Amino acid sequence: MNRIPFIAGNWKMYKTGPEAVDAAKKLASLCSDVKDVEIMIAPTFLSLPLVSACVQGTRVKTGAQNLYFEKEGAFTGEVSADMIKAAGAEYVLIGHSERRQYFGETDETVCKKLRAAFHAGLKPVLCIGETEVERDQEKTFQTLDKQVSDGLKGFVSDELKDLTLAYEPVWAIGTGKTASTTQVDEVHQYLRSLLSRRFSADFSGRTRILYGGSVKPENVKELMNIRDVDGALVGGASLDPDKFIKIIKFYLQEI
Ligand code: 13P
Secondary structure (H helix, E strand, O other), rough: OOOOOEEEEOOOOOHHHHHHHHHHHHHHHHOOOOOOOOEEEEEOOOOOOHHHHOOOOEEEEEOOOOOEOOOOOOOOOOOOOHHHHOOOOOOOEOHHHHHHOOOOOHHHHHHHHHHHHHHHHEEEEEEOOHHHHHHHOOOOHHHHHHHHHEEEOOOHHHHHOOOOEOOOOHHHOOOOOOOOOHHEEEHHHHHHHHHHHOHHHHHHHHEEEEEEEOOOOOOHHHHHHOOOEEEEOOOHHOOOOOHHHHHOOHOOOOO
């Protein structure tokens, strides 16, 4: 099954509007000769319309880092899927571990957010991953199983054709500790078979599964060589266009 590599940058709470626009413009120009890799950056909500406008017509697509599942209403401080779509975004990250850890995101809210995203025509990237304690207690697969099963509760595969999964072990995020190739391989194979069991082999074969957690130019090629790794969700190393382009052009890197 041919899955186009997908390299996404999560800019988290970094960069003001002008800083985000500068970096996005630079990235877009560096990406002009990239082939067969889908590229996405997720700036803050405030920068999203600015960045979306400045990369329009280039290889770079945009995404939001979160959404609220209600369509509209008295929900102070929140942003709806339709608003994100209207800002020019194609993607949205849902269930990032920082949202789960600091902002009370649960598998139930993740599920509602996924529904809202699909309804608005956004392509969600569902983020999952175990904590260090869960890994130490050998609960990695159990955790991932619950996050996928409960997050995708009630969906049928036809509704999920624009879904991307991102495996981000919490202990590897922003720590410089990348999961080993054996660990990543094992988890991605597990997720591929989970999607197959839960939906179908065809759906599983079509769905991209990204790895995230301290991805950098030095380790991206090795990670991308793992059979069931279809791309990367990059935090820190996506902030600098000169660094991020090396990850996007992973196929040029030496191991
Ligand atoms: P780092 O690449 O900084 O570890 O962050 C990963 C991440 O959380 C991407 O969503």
